[in-house]
Amino acid sequence: MTAAKILVVDDEADIRMLIDEILSDEGYRVTTAGNAAEARSQVSIEPPDLILLDIWMPDTDGITLLKEWSAAADPGCTVVMMSGHGTVETAVEATRHGATDFIEKPVSIAKLLLTVENALLNASNYENPARLSPLLAPVGKSEQVSAVRRSLEQLTALASPVLIVGEPGSGREAGVRYLHALSARCEQPFVCLGGDDLPADRLSHLLLSSGTGDSIQTGFIAQAEGGMLFLRELESFCTDAQRMLAAIIEHGEYLPSGRSDRQKTNIRFLASVTPQAYADPAGYGIRGDLMEQLAISTIRVPALRDYPEDVPELLRVFVEQFVDANRLPFRRFGVAAQNRLRNYPWPGNVRELRALVRRLLIASGPEEIALDELESALPPVSDQEISLLKLDLLSLPLREAREQFEKAYLTQQLALCDGKVGQLAKRVGMERTHLYRKLRALDINFRR
Numbered sequence: 001m002t003a004a005k006i007l008v009v010d011d012e013a014d015i016r017m018l019i020d021e022i023l024s025d026e027g028y029r030v031t032t033a034g035n036a037a038e039a040r041s042q043v044s045i046e047p048p049d050l051i052l053l054d055i056w057m058p059d060t061d062g063i064t065l066l067k068e069w070s071a072a073a074d075p076g077c078t079v080v081m082m083s084g085h086g087t088v089e090t091a092v093e094a095t096r097h098g099a100t101d102f103i104e105k106p107v108s109i110a111k112l113l114l115t116v117e118n119a120l121l122n123a124s125n126y127e128n129p130a131r132l133s134p135l136l137a138p139v140g141k142s143e144q145v146s147a148v149r150r151s152l153e154q155l156t157a158l159a160s161p162v163l164i165v166g167e168p169g170s171g172r173e174a175g176v177r178y179l180h181a182l183s184a185r186c187e188q189p190f191v192c193l194g195g196d197d198l199p200a201d202r203l204s205h206l207l208l209s210s211g212t213g214d215s216i217q218t219g220f221i222a223q224a225e226g227g228m229l230f231l232r233e234l235e236s237f238c239t240d241a242q243r244m245l246a247a248i249i250e251h252g253e254y255l256p257s258g259r260s261d262r263q264k265t266n267i268r269f270l271a272s273v274t275p276q277a278y279a280d281p282a283g284y285g286i287r288g289d290l291m292e293q294l295a296i297s298t299i300r301v302p303a304l305r306d307y308p309e310d311v312p313e314l315l316r317v318f319v320e321q322f323v324d325a326n327r328l329p330f331r332r333f334g335v336a337a338q339n340r341l342r343n344y345p346w347p348g349n350v351r352e353l354r355a356l357v358r359r360l361l362i363a364s365g366p367e368e369i370a371l372d373e374l375e376s377a378l379p380p381v382s383d384q385e386i387s388l389l390k391l392d393l394l395s396l397p398l399r400e401a402r403e404q405f406e407k408a409y410l411t412q413q414l415a416l417c418d419g420k421v422g423q424l425a426k427r428v429g430m431e432r433t434h435l436y437r438k439l440r441a442l443d444i445n446f447r448r
Helices: 013-025 036-045 062-071 088-096 109-122 143-154 172-182 200-208 239-251 275-279 288-294 308-326 335-342 349-363 371-377 383-389 398-416 421-428 432-441
Strands: 005-009 029-033 050-054 078-083 101-104 162-165 190-194 228-232 268-273 297-300
Touching (some): 005 013, 005 036, 029 036, 036 050, 036 062, 050 062, 062 088, 078 109, 101 109, 109 308, 143 172, 143 297, 162 172, 162 275, 162 288, 172 190, 172 228, 172 268, 200 239, 268 288, 308 335, 335 371, 349 371, 398 421, 421 432
Parallel strands (some): 005 029, 050 078, 162 268, 190 228
16 A cells, blocks of 8 residues: 655755654655745645645745645645644634644644644545554554554454454553554444443343333444444453353344344454463353454564563653643653663553653653652562662672572563563573573573
C-alpha cells in the first residue's frame, strides 16, 4: 500500500524540516513548500492527501490560499491550518473556508501526529491503513515491537479469531484496538468484555440479550454485532460463560434469553491470556475447545523488560500525551533517569511506565527529572536488588569481586527471565552453552 502524502506549507525552514522529519519517520510521504507559489506548484504536480498550511506567510497568507483552493474545489484534499499566533477567530474563519483542524505552534509532536491521524481518518478520499499514527500503534522501534505490529497488520484482512498472549499491562488491549482500527470493521463496534462483567446470576441476560418488543435488553453479543468482541483475561470467565462463548463461536448463532428464534452473528472474536494460562489452560480453568477456537492466530506481546531500548521513546510519547491531553507541565527525563528506567524490571510493564510518567508530571518540579527524584517515585527495591547495588566490591581482590558481581547480576537477571536460561542468554548477550558453564561455575541453581 502507498503511504499517505502530506504537503507541509510554512515559510520557516526549521519548522518545515522538523515536521518533515517527524512525519517521514512515521512512514508518511512528505513534501514541503516555503510559500504559496511553491504550494500551488506542488499541488499541481501531485495532489496530496493532506496539507498542513501555515496561516502567516509573507506573500500570500494561508487563509487567502485556503479560500482560493476552496473556491476552485482544489486540491480536493483535507487541510489543517498551523499558526504561532492562533486566535479563536482565526480558527473559526479557517474552518468556515474548509479547514478541518487547527494546530498552534510550537507544535507538540503528540498533537501533530494525532491531528494528522484524525484528519486522514476523516478524509473521504483516503482509506490507507498506514495513516494510523504510532499513538494508536504499539510504540517502539525494537525488533520485538516491530514484529508485533507486523503480525497485527497481517491479520487485519481476516475474520478469524485472534489470541493475544502477554503479561498484564504489556499492551494486549492496545494491540487488539490497533487491529480493529486497521480492519474493514473499524467503523463497527469494538466491545471489551471481562469475566467480572458477567455475574453468574445474570449471565444469560447480559451476554445473550433478553426480553421482547420494547423491553429488549441488549447483551454484549448483540452490542458487538458486525464488529469485534474482545474477551479480556480469558481465565477470568466462569465455566458457563466459556461454554456459551464456545458454542457461539462454533455455530455462529445464539438464542437470546426467553426467545425461541436463534440470532445469527457476524463478530470477530479476540481474547487475551497470560503466558502461564496459555501454557496450562486446564490449570487456569480454561475450556480446551474455547482455547482451540480462539488460538487460530496467536500473537505474543513481549514484556517491557524484554525491549528496554524502547523505554526512552515510550517516555517521550507518554510525556507528550499527558502534556497535550491533560495540560500537565512539560518535563523531560534526564539521561541518568532514562538509563535507570532501561534497567528497571517493570513488573507492571507499559501500564506501570505510563502511570509513573503521569505521577511525575503531576508532582511538577524542575523541567528535567533527575535520578534522585525518579528513585523516590519508584517502588522500594527488593532484597535481591539491594544485594547487587550494595556489593562492596572495592574491598575485594579483582577475581573475587568479579565472581560476586557476576553471581548477583546473573541471579537477578535469571529471576527477571522467570528462570528461563534461553531468555537470559538473549538478555545478557551470552552464547547459551557458555552461559550454562558460567551458571554452574558460580553455583547458580537455574533448574529450580
